Amino acid sequence: MLIKIALHSLASRRTTALITVFSIAICLFVLLGIGHIRQEAKHSFSQAVSGVDLIVGPRTGQLNLLLYSVFRLGGATNNIDWHSFQTLAKKPDVAWAIPLSLGDSHRGYPVLGTTDAYFQYFRYGNQQPLGFTEGGPFEQPFDVVIGAEVASQLDYRIGESLILAHGMAATSFSLHRDSPFEVTGILKPTGTPVDRTLHIHLKDLDSIHRDWQSGTRVTSHQHTNSGQEQDLDPDSVTAILIGVNNRLSTFRLQREINRYPDEPLMAILPGVALSELWQLMSWVEKTLGFIALLVLFASLLGLATMLLSTLQQRQREIALLRILGLRPLTLLMLLELEALLLVAAGAVVAVGLLKGALTVAGPMLGERYGLFLSDQIITVTTLNALGLAFVTTFVIALIPAISAYRRGLHSGLENH
Amino acid sequence: MQSPTPQSHAVSIDQLTFQYPGSGRTAVLDIPHWQIERGEQVFLKGPSGSGKTTLLNLLGGILCARSGTLQVLGVNLAQRSARQRDHFRAAHIGVVFQQFNLIPYLSVRDNLLVAAKLGGTTTAAALERSALLFDTLKLDEQLLSEHPTRLSAGQQQRVAIVRALVNAPEILIADEPTSALDSQLRDSFVQHLLALAREWQSTLIFVSHDDSLGGQFQRVTALAEINRSGDKYAD
Numbered sequence: 161m162l163i164k165i166a167l168h169s170l171a172s173r174r175t176t177a178l179i180t181v182f183s184i185a186i187c188l189f190v191l192l193g194i195g196h197i198r199q200e201a202k203h204s205f206s207q208a209v210s211g212v213d214l215i216v217g218p219r220t221g222q223l224n225l226l227l228y229s230v231f232r233l234g235g236a237t238n239n240i241d242w243h244s245f246q247t248l249a250k251k252p253d254v255a256w257a258i259p260l261s262l263g264d265s266h267r268g269y270p271v272l273g274t275t276d277a278y279f280q281y282f283r284y285g286n287q288q289p290l291g292f293t294e295g296g297p298f299e300q301p302f303d304v305v306i307g308a309e310v311a312s313q314l315d316y317r318i319g320e321s322l323i324l325a326h327g328m329a330a331t332s333f334s335l336h337r338d339s340p341f342e343v344t345g346i347l348k349p350t351g352t353p354v355d356r357t358l359h360i361h362l363k364d365l366d367s368i369h370r371d372w373q374s375g376t377r378v379t380s381h382q383h384t385n386s387g388q389e390q391d392l393d394p395d396s397v398t399a400i401l402i403g404v405n406n407r408l409s410t411f412r413l414q415r416e417i418n419r420y421p422d423e424p425l426m427a428i429l430p431g432v433a434l435s436e437l438w439q440l441m442s443w444v445e446k447t448l449g450f451i452a453l454l455v456l457f458a459s460l461l462g463l464a465t466m467l468l469s470t471l472q473q474r475q476r477e478i479a480l481l482r483i484l485g486l487r488p489l490t491l492l493m494l495l496e497l498e499a500l501l502l503v504a505a506g507a508v509v510a511v512g513l514l515k516g517a518l519t520v521a522g523p524m525l526g527e528r529y530g531l532f533l534s535d536q537i538i539t540v541t542t543l544n545a546l547g548l549a550f551v552t553t554f555v556i557a558l559i560p561a562i563s564a565y566r567r568g569l570h571s572g573l574e575n576h
Numbered sequence: 577m578q579s580p581t582p583q584s585h586a587v588s589i590d591q592l593t594f595q596y597p598g599s600g601r602t603a604v605l606d607i608p609h610w611q612i613e614r615g616e617q618v619f620l621k622g623p624s625g626s627g628k629t630t631l632l633n634l635l636g637g638i639l640c641a642r643s644g645t646l647q648v649l650g651v652n653l654a655q656r657s658a659r660q661r662d663h664f665r666a667a668h669i670g671v672v673f674q675q676f677n678l679i680p681y682l683s684v685r686d687n688l689l690v691a692a693k694l695g696g697t698t699t700a701a702a703l704e705r706s707a708l709l710f711d712t713l714k715l716d717e718q719l720l721s722e723h724p725t726r727l728s729a730g731q732q733q734r735v736a737i738v739r740a741l742v743n744a745p746e747i748l749i750a751d752e753p754t755s756a757l758d759s760q761l762r763d764s765f766v767q768h769l770l771a772l773a774r775e776w777q778s779t780l781i782f783v784s785h786d787d788s789l790g791g792q793f794q795r796v797t798a799l800a801e802i803n804r805s806g807d808k809y810a811d
Contacts, residue, residue, distance in 0.1 A: 161690060165682065480673075484666060485662050572633040
C-alpha cells in the first residue's frame with residue numbers, strides 16, 4: 161500500500177520528480193561509468209601481456225616502452241640494433257626472444273614486424289597462446305597475419321591483398337604501394353591489442369623501408385620477390401620481448417641488459433610497469449570518482465530539499481493519513497520510500513545510459529585507445545556503488561522524513 | 577485489550593482537563609462529566625475556538641489528556657500506546673471533515689482502500705460496503721476510478737461518508753462537514769448522514785457552529801455547557 165501511495169504521490173509531482181530523477185541519473189551515470197571503465201581498463205591492461213618476463217627497448221621511460229611495445233600507443237624514440245638483439249637472444253638465461261618493430265600502419269591499425277617466435281611464444285590473458293581462426297603464420301615473403309578485429313572491421317579474408325602505410329596516421333599519404341601484402345592468417349579474438357594489429361615478418365618490414373630515409377622515399381625500386389633472394393638481416397628493431405629459462409634469473413638479466421655496453425638499453429618487468437601505469441591512471445580515476453561523489457551528494461541534498469519543501473503543501477494530506485490511522489513512523493517510511501524510489505529510478509536511467517553509451521562509444525574506445533570495455537555493467541563494483549548511493553539517500557532523506565514524522569505527531573483535526 | 581466492550585458508553589468523560597504543553601496553567605478543556613450512549617446522534621455546537629477540535633482530537637486519540645478519564649467504547653485511550661491509539665482510531669472511528677477528505681493523487685477507489693487497509697478491513701469487504709454506500713448516496717460507480725479533484729464538492733463530501741464508514745466504525749465524527757456545501761445540498765447531506773449512521777449502528781457526533789442544522793438531531797449539546805473552561809481559549 162505504501163509503495164502505491166508513494167508512487168502516486170510522486171506522479172502527482174511529476175515535473176519536480178523527473179528533474180530530480182534526471183539529476184541523480186547523471187551523477188550515477190558518471191559514478192558508475194568511471195568505476196566500470198576503471199575496472200575494464202585494469203582487466204584489459206592486465207590481459208594484454210602474460211608470460212613475458214622482460215621487455216627490452218632503447219633507454220626511455222618504462223611506461224613509454226610498455227605503452228608502445230604492448231599497447232601500440234605512442235612511438236619509440238630510438239631503435240635497438242639488430243646485433244644487440246642477436247646478442248641478447250643468445251644469452252644462456254634467455255629461453256626465447258621476440259623482436260618487435262613498429263611504426264607502420266594500415267588504415268589506422270598498427271603494423272607489427274616480428275618473427276615466427278611471436279606466434280610461438282607470445283601469451284596473453286591467462287597464459288593463452290595465440291590461435292588462428294583461419295590460415296597460419298607467415299611462410300612466404302609479404303605474408304601478413306591479421307588480428308581478429310582488423311579482419312572483421314575491414315572485412316578481410318585469407319588471400320586478400322593489402323597495402324601498408326608509412327607512419328601511424330589513419331589517412332597516411334605515404335603508402336608502400338610497391339609492396340602489397342597477402343593475408344595468410346587470421347588470429348582468434350583475444351580482447352587485447354593483438355586483435356588490432358597486422359603482423360608481418362621483420363624482414364619484409366625492413367625491405368619495404370630499404371628505400372626510405374627520414375620518412376620519405378629516396379629512390380623508386382621494384383621489390384617484387386627480391387626480398388626472398390636478398391634475405392638480409394634487418395638493421396634494427398623497436399623492442400624485444402624476452403622469456404627466461406629460470407624466473408630467478410630475471411633480475412640478473414635485467415641488470416645485465418641495463419648495463420649493456422654497446423648501446424643504451426633498458427629492460428622492464430611488464431607486471432611492475434603495468435602497476436605503475438595503473439597507479440598513474442588511478443589518480444585520475446580517484447579524482448573523477450570523488451567529484452562524482454560530491455555531485456551525487458549535492459543532488460541527493462536537492463532531493464531532500466524537494467521533499468522537505470513539499471511537506472508544507474502536504475500538511476493536510478499528512479493530517480488526513482494520520483486520522484485514517486497511519487502511524488507517524490509510517491509517514492517517515494513513506495517519505496523515505498519516495499526518496500528511494502526516485503533514486504531507484506535514477507539508477508535505472510543511469511544504467512540504461514551507461515549501457516547505451518558503451519554500445520555507442522565502446523568500439524571507438526577500442527579503436528582509439530585499445531580499451532576493450534565489456535557491456536557487462538552489473539558487477540560487484542557497480543552494485544557496491546549503487547548500494548552506497550541508496551544508503552546515502554536513506555540517511556539524507558531522514559531530514560524530510562523526520563520532519564514528516566514530527567508533523568504527523570501533532571497532526572489532527574486542527575489541520576483541516 | 578484493544579477491543580471495546582459492547583455494553584460500554586460510546587464516549588464517557590470524567591473530570592477531564594486538557595491543556596497544551598507550554599500554554600501555562602490555563603486548560604482548553606475542563607469537562608467534569610459527559611457521556612454519549614451507543615447509537616446516539618449528538619449535535620455538538622460551539623463556535624471555533626471553543627475547544628471542540630481539541631475534544632475531537634482527544635476522542636480520536638491524537639491527543640492525550642493527563643488528568644481525568646476519557647473512555648471511548650470503554651477503552652481508556654490515555655492508557656494505550658500511541659501505536660494502539662492509531663490502530664484504535666483507524667478501526668473504530670470514522671471521520672468526515674469540512675473538506676480535503678480524500679488524498680488528491682489517489683483515485684477514489686484507492687482512497688477507500690487505504691482507509692480500509694489501515695482499519696483492518698479486507699479489500700473485498702470494503703468494496704462490497706462501498707458499493708452499498710454508493711448506491712444509498714446515489715453516487716455513480718464510475719466515480720471510483722476518478723481522482724477526487726474531478727469530483728464536485730457535494731460528491732466529495734458524500735464519498736467522504738463512504739470512506740468514513742468503510743471500516744463500519746462504531747463512532748462517526750463529522751467535523752463541520754457541510755461548510756463547503758451550499759444550503760440545498762446541506763440538508764440532504766445531513767439526512768443521508770443521519771440515516772446511514774442509524775443503518776450502520778454508528779454513534780454520530782456531528783460538530784458544527786451552524787445551529788440551524790441541530791433540529792434534525794436527538795440531542796443537541798453546546799460545548800460551552802459541558803466545558804467549564806468556556807470559550808475564552810482559542811485552540
